[in-house]
Amino acid sequence: xxxxxxxxxxxxxxxxxxxxxxxxxxxxxxxxxxxxxxxxxxxxxxxxxxxxxxxxxxxxxxxxxxxxxxxxxxxxxxxxxxxxxxxxxxxxxxxxxxxxxxxxxxxxxxxxxxxxxxxxxxxxxxxxxxxxxxxxxxxxxxxxxxxxxxxxxxxxxxxxxxxxxxxxxxxxxxxxxxxxxxxxxxxxxxxxxxxxxxxxxxxxxxxxxxxxxxxxxxxxxxxxxxxxxxxxxxxxxxxxxxxxxxxxxxxxxxxxxxxxxxxxxxxxxxxxxxxxxxxxxxxxxxxxxxxxxxxxxxxxxxxxxxxxxxxxxxxxxxxxxxxxxxxxxxxxxxxxxxxxxxxxxxxxxxxxxxxxxxxxxxxxxxxxxxxxxxxxxxxxxxxxxxxxxxxxxxxxxxxxxxxxxxxxxxxxxxxxxxxxxxxxxxxxxxxxxxxxxxxxxxxxxxxxxxxxxxxxxxxxxxxxxxxxxxxxxxxxxxxxxxxxxxxxxxxxxxxxxxxxxxxxxxxxxxxxxxxxxxxxxxxxxxxxxxxxxxxxxxxxxxxxxxxxxxxxxxxxxxxxxxxxxxx
Numbered sequence: 345x346x347x348x349x350x351x352x353x354x355x356x357x358x359x360x361x362x363x364x365x366x367x368x369x370x371x372x373x374x375x376x377x378x379x380x381x382x383x384x385x386x387x388x389x390x391x392x393x394x395x396x397x398x399x400x401x402x403x404x405x406x407x408x409x410x411x412x413x414x415x416x417x418x419x420x421x422x423x424x425x426x427x428x429x430x431x432x433x434x435x436x437x438x439x440x441x442x443x444x445x446x447x448x449x450x451x452x453x454x455x456x457x458x459x460x461x462x463x464x465x466x467x468x469x470x471x472x473x474x475x476x477x478x479x480x481x482x483x484x485x486x487x488x489x490x491x492x493x494x495x496x497x498x499x500x501x502x503x504x505x506x507x508x509x510x511x512x513x514x515x516x517x518x519x520x521x522x523x524x525x526x527x528x529x530x531x532x533x534x535x536x537x538x539x540x541x542x543x544x545x546x547x548x549x550x551x552x553x554x555x556x557x558x559x560x561x562x563x564x565x566x567x568x569x570x571x572x573x574x575x576x577x578x579x580x581x582x583x584x585x586x587x588x589x590x591x592x593x594x595x596x597x598x599x600x601x602x603x604x605x606x607x608x609x610x611x612x613x614x615x616x617x618x619x620x621x622x623x624x625x626x627x628x629x630x631x632x633x634x635x636x637x638x639x640x641x642x643x644x645x646x647x648x649x650x651x652x653x654x655x656x657x658x659x660x661x662x663x664x665x666x667x668x669x670x671x672x673x674x675x676x677x678x679x680x681x682x683x684x685x686x687x688x689x690x691x692x693x694x695x696x697x698x699x700x701x702x703x704x705x706x707x708x709x710x711x712x713x714x715x716x717x718x719x720x721x722x723x724x725x726x727x728x729x730x731x732x733x734x735x736x737x738x739x740x741x742x743x744x745x746x747x748x749x750x751x752x753x754x755x756x757x758x759x760x761x762x763x764x765x766x767x768x769x770x771x772x773x774x775x776x777x778x779x780x781x782x783x784x785x786x787x788x789x790x791x792x793x794x795x796x797x798x799x800x801x802x803x804x805x806x807x808x809x810x811x812x813x814x815x816x817x818x819x820x821x822x823x824x825x826x827x828x829x830x831x832x833x834x835x836x837x838x839x840x841x842x843x844x845x846x847x848x849x850x851x852x853x854x855x856x857x858x859x860x861x862x863x864x865x866x867x868x869x870x871x872x873x874x875x876x877x878x879x880x881x882x883x884x885x886x887x888x889x890x891x892x893x894x895x896x897x898x899x900x901x902x903x904x905x906x907x908x909x910x911x
Contacts, residue, residue, distance in 0.1 A: 368633035372626050379622065391605060392581045395590040398537055399603035402545045403592045409530050410488065410597050413507045413523070420448065420511075420521060427514040435461040446494050446504050446524040451477060453518055466498040476506045476524050488597050490549075491527045491556055502526045505555075531556055543605035550575060550598045574602060583607065647672030651680055658687055663694055724750075727781040739780050746773045750807075760880070761906070764831060764838070765797040771806040771829065778814055786818045786825035796831045799838050800906045802876050808869025809842040809887075809899045812857075817846020817897055833905070837885070840901040848896050854889040870899075877903060 423434045439445055439461060447462040455477060460467045475492040489506040504524040513519050535558050537545045547555040552575035554560060562568035571584070574591065579600075581590045590603040651670045658665045667687045670680040724747050731740040750773040768790065775788050788810075810827060818825030828843045857870045874887040881904050891897035 369630060372629055376619075376622050376626060391588060391607070392583075392590070395539055395543070395588050395603045395605045396581060396592075398539050398543075398545060398605075399590045399592045399601050402534055402537055402547075402603070403594060403601045405533050406530060406547065406599060406601060407594050410594065410599070413488070413525065416442070416445075417507055417509050417521070417523065420523065421509070424450070424511050424519075424521060425514050431514075436463070439463040444526045444529055446500070446502050446526055447476070447496060448524075449476065449496070449522045450513070451520040451522065453520070455479070455520075458519060460496065462497055465500050467496055468498050471495055476504070476522050478506070478508070480508050480510055480520055488599070490553060491531075491560075494524055496524075503528060503531070527556065534558065537603075539603060539605040543603070545601060545603045546570070547599050547601055548575065550593075550600065555599055575600070647676045647680075651676065651683065655683065662687075662690060665691070724777055727777060730781065736780075743777050743780050746777045749773050750777070760802060760876075761800040762803045763797065764792075764799050764801055764840075767801055767803060767806055768792060768797075768829075768831070770804065771810060774807045775810060775827070778810075782814065782819070784824070786814065786827060788827040788829065790829045790831075792829075792831040793833055796833050796838050798907055799833075799903075800908065801838070801840075801903050802873070802880060805873055805877070805901060805903075806840065806842065808873050809901070812870055813842055813844040813846060813897065813899075817844045817848070820847050836905065837902050838905055840903075841898060842901075843896065843898040845896040848893040849891045850893060851891075854891050854897075857889060858887065873901070877901070 419438075423431055426434075435448060439448070440463065447460060447465070449460045450458040452458055457474075473495060475495045476489070478487075478489055480487050487508045489508070491503055491505050494500060494502050494504050503526065505527050507523045507525060509521055511519055511521050534545050534547065534556060539545075544558050546557040546560075548557075549555055552573070554563065554570075557563055557570065559568045563570060571587070571589065574589065577589070577591055579591050579593055581588060583589075586607045588603075588605045588607060590605075591600055592603075593600045647670045654667060654670065658667070665687060667684050669684055670676060672680075724743070728740050728743050728747070731737075731743065750770055772790070779786075779788075806829065810829070813827055814825075818827070826845050828841075830841045830843075832839055858874055859871070870887065870889075877886045885902050885904060888900045888902070889897065890900075
């Protein structure tokens with residue numbers, strides 16, 4: 345039952361739509377996965393390139409800046425060997441032009457301060473520590489210090505880096521020259537370099553010490569931290585957990601530019617955004633596929649449903665079915681054509697079977713009629729012979745005349761159906777014949793509605809019933825018997841009843857009479873009448889017997905209301 349219900353639920357339209365949508369979904373999901381992976385790789389590569397470009401920009405700027413510092417030191421070296429006003433004028437002019445230079449100082453080999461040029465700013469008389477001074481390594485040419493606060497000048501504390509180099513003064517003595525340059529310009533530039541929303545760049549030296557970091561104060565305060573051991577990595581790009589590190593070294597000093605960017609900003613967010621866009625496109629394409637699949641299946645399934653409906657109509661009423669060809673795809677058209685040929689062939693076969701069945705019924709009717717005539721003739725002639733033996737010649741003649749009328753009606757020019765008026769006359773002739781034989785043994789009475797006389801019925805319908813009532817009911821009685829024949833009209837049928845007050849029978853015997861085969865001796869006429877009526881008019885018509893032992897029997901004959909003979 346469940347499988348049958350499932351078959352009813354599944355339709356061709358639904359299957360085709362599901363197949364189309366399923367294929368499109370598989371293709372789209374596969375393309376989406378491939379595209380997302382490809383896009384992820386592309387975004388990752390682009391992010392690395394973007395990070396490298398940012399690091400390169402900072403590197404170029406810092407290299408230009410440090411290169412400018414080297415050029416400045418060369419210029420200072422030209423004038424440091426001079427003396428007098430020319431030397432002082434140069435440094436005063438230089439400090440006015442280069443506002444980013446905080447101070448220029450010279451030291452002897454032991455680190456004692458010799459000269460200090462700071463423009464209009466005053467040198468402190470006492471200072472705890474000179475942050476700008478550091479011993480210059482022997483192997484170093486141009487040395488750049490870490491950023492620090494200027495500590496030599498009065499009321500002036502800029503963030504500076506110190507450029508130092510060993511030179512010779514006007515006396516030929518080796519001195520150390522230190523130039524403090526404010527780091528704000530390069531710091532501002534580094535701060536302005538952003539990679540994504542939170543990416544940044546910073547500068548460190550080859551020892552891993554920070555030269556400049558946008559969050560340098562937080563790092564020194566322990567509120568933030570940076571990846572350790574970056575100084576061990578060669579120049580290039582590295583992805584560690586969620587961070588991309590791009591490292592590039594300056595050529596003119598020991599500084600390294602490190603660009604820091606975040607995967608979730610540069611890659612994940614873009615991939616997620618692209619996935620959302622792809623999902624929306626996927627849904628739109630899926631919706632389009634559903635609509636297209638539905639339209640396609642509808643175009644194919646609609647004629648298929650029409651063809652299915654036509655098959656159902658043919659199954660319900662094959663004989664009167666008229667098939668209209670169904671148009672559609674070539675497969676549906678071919679199927680429709682085949683079904684049309686099948687319908688015509690089946691209807692031809694049905695007509696052939698119907699004609700054969702009519703012929704068979706005619707043959708059966710003739711065979712049944714042949715069973716009645718010898719049976720009745722035997723009984724009647726037996727009665728006439730008995731009268732002749734009793735020398736009741738006049739009565740025998742009347743019986744012979746009644747027999748002649750009876751056979752004339754029974755022949756009826758070969759027709760099976762005769763008017764009820766003729767059938768009643770036939771029954772009266774038969775009763776007249778039988779009344780001679782059973783003198784004063786039974787009486788009979790006809791109660792016939794006049795409106796029933798024109799209706800047609802099977803010939804020799806009442807006579808076998810009356811014969812059965814006489815032979816099997818009244819003949820065994822001691823008292824006088826009576827047979828009542830009634831004919832009345834109902835709304836849809838004509839009903840004839842033959843009722844006697846004979847010995848009766850049980851319900852089992854009533855059923856047995858209607859089931860006896862023609863080979864049986866008893867009740868052969870009753871079954872014959874019932875078979876002929878049902879062969880002609882269908883199983884809704886025929887005989888119904890009710891009886892009660894020692895009370896009597898009533899046989900009801902129901903036939904349709906026909907006013908003309910229709911074979």
